[in-house]
Amino acid sequence: MPSTSMRFAAFDRYGPTDVLYETTGPLPPVGPGEVLVRVRAVSVNSAELALRSGAMRPFSGRRFPKRLGTDLVGEIVDPGASRFAAGDHVWGMFGRRMGSAAEYVAVSADRLDHVPDGLDSVQAASLIIGSTAITALRDKAALAPGERLLVRGATGGVGFVAVQFGKTLGAHVTGLAGAKNLDLVRELGADEAIDYRAPGELGRFDVILDTAGTDLPAFHRLLTPRGRLVEIAFNPDRLLATVGYALLHSRRRTRPIRFFSGNPHSPLIAELGRLVRTGELRPQVDRVFPLAQIAEAHRALELGGVQGKIVVKI
The missing domain is CATH 3.40.50.720 (NAD(P)-binding Rossmann-like Domain)
Known part of the structure; x- marks a missing residue:
């Protein structure tokens, strides 16, 4: 089982990329219908840039700290009563909230599916969005x-x-x-x-x-x-x-x-996996950053001209 604390990305005020930092906190509680996932990789998305900069302030408010991450790839630690087993390699979305840029997340099981064979965590993170x-x-x-x-x-x-x-x-x-x-x-x-x-x-x-x-x-x-x-x-x-x-x-x-904004559940993620297995979709990773360099990852996306996804490896 994991320790009682974990690393995650956060920010305490709106602003440029240097407001981002890595910090530590307790593991999330696992609620009904949720599973605990050890996160291995997430992607950086434009919605996170807008949130961090303050462009979404009318909707996101002024409560801090705020967290980052909308998608995730990792392994099941605690499957609860779900269809998954401990150790399963899964990918999915965090839902209409952020916080997946962390070592561990509690996420609804109906927002996950198994990662197709042949994709590593970084490749999968480039595709999930x-x-x-x-x-x-x-x-x-x-x-x-x-x-x-x-x-x-x-x-x-x-x-x-x-x-x-x-x-x-x-x-x-x-x-x-x-x-x-x-x-x-x-x-x-x-x-x-x-x-x-x-x-x-x-x-x-x-x-x-x-x-x-x-x-x-x-x-x-x-x-x-x-x-x-x-x-x-x-x-x-x-x-x-x-x-x-x-x-x-x-x-x-x-x-x-x-x-619209994407908010997929398991059937859509399973369809994505099918398209990968048939060769109709392939991953495209631009660059990979460690969690400690979350600010640099945001900066790379803001500069534009990316070829695929900026991925944060945790």
Whole structure:
């Protein structure tokens, strides 16, 4: 059994990356329906950057300290009454809260599934947030074979999965990314790889998956009359204006905007695992940092131009 204390990442005020630190505290209590997991790796996601910077202050409040981490990969320590056994290699999401960037977490068993054979913890951590791409393209956009898909941020943490999954669904995929990442966009299977700084005339698209959150009206105009835009990121500097524009168009029958934040449960995570086992999805790790360098991990994501996921190994 683990000791009575553990390490975790936290911050005591909103601000730049240097507000982050590693600290220690007691192991979490395990509630009904939960399991105790020894965490081996988590990914760094844009929502955490927005939380830490204070961009989400109207929703996150001023109670500190706050913790980080939305996904996790690790081993079951205490399975409780779940379907898991001690030692099982699992991956999943922490739910609509943060705190998985820690040595141990108590998490609902229905938010976990077994990691596919052949994936180590770091590789798995690079993929788990990709469940968002499955929901976005299959469920929210109903992407059909032969349709034209545009992925903004095609080598980012959700984008690199969206490019692959778009091809699995039979779409013609165009990926927008920085110039140095265009070869990777093609390796992921995109039919077209375009530098977002000099895109030229992009044409029209049946589905746009926006992972950037900027210039929403301009990209909305690129939709065909029956096109759908799925928004999974908002520009923190113009949050209210962007959300307002999205809400205005969310209920329209033509060119609707659909937005959501990922909150997967076991069946969706199992689907992600199936796509990995069949070779339709592959991991993409940009860089790996130890927990003690959580600030550096955030800084790397803020600098942009990532190729896959920034992963924190615990």
